[in-house]
Amino acid sequence: MDLRRQTAEWDALCTLPDDDIPLLRATLLIASDEYPDLDVAAYESICSGYERELAPTVEALDEPQAKLARINRYLFDELGFTGNQNDYYDPRNSYLNDVLDRKLGIPISLGVVQMELARRMGVPLEGVSFPGHFLVRLPVDGGLLVLDPYHKGRSIDAQELKLRARPHLGGNDIDDQQLLQILSPASHRAILTRMLRNLKGLYAERETWDKALRCADRLVRLDPNGADEVRDRGQLYARLGHGSAASRDLSRYLQLRPEADDVDAVRTALIDAGAATPRLN
Incomplete structure (x- = not known):
């Protein structure tokens, strides 16, 4: 994609209301920094192919929770998407083209793929900027179903969530109300911000300053x-x-x-x- 056109498209996306930002396309634009010749539309079409293959079985189900279970089985068991536990800090885990090619990622990139499929299936799956690892959530029967994209969409109960949060909150225990606040849905802008900060940090640790700068530039354009x-x-x-x-x-x-x-x-x-x-x- 032409750099000038890519920058113009990113700037245009940054002016949209949070919910109107096309999350998959935005993450692929981020990937085009590393892969200047990236065919964004081709990777969008991969997800369209997943949608066509998955839709008949999901549409036959009535409950969002059952639909999500089918999406997760397709994504993590049939397609084989999984967390990269051998090289968690490989930058490729954050670039959506690599994630789609290699079926490997980190919580936030796998969560983006999971949310994109859910969106296409009409399932209201949302991201959660949880301390430590990104999670996803589905409102069900007046409560929340919280899932871990990094571990094949495994559900997490309240006790485990509190234990996960403790090290990031000074070792302090939290009550149910505080947990609900932490589990608030993340906007698309917040998800993109977290992804770019992850990449900026990775490149800064490697002293790859030019790549850290391009992430910083996108962040400033996202929130001047x-x-x-x-x-x-x-x-x-x-x-x-x-x-x-x-x-x-x-x-x-x-x-x-x-x-x-x-x-x-x-x-x-x-x-x-x-x-x-x-x-x-």
């Missing part, structure tokens, strides 16, 4: 007033020697967060970025 993302993009610009761009972002961060704990460090970085910017006399 996201102060932390603006700061991170500025710092990555600085690492790559783009002084003017770094200065713009770091200055913007200071405007957005004038009382932030790291303002002194950012001001120093801003001075350094300005000093590194070539000046014409």
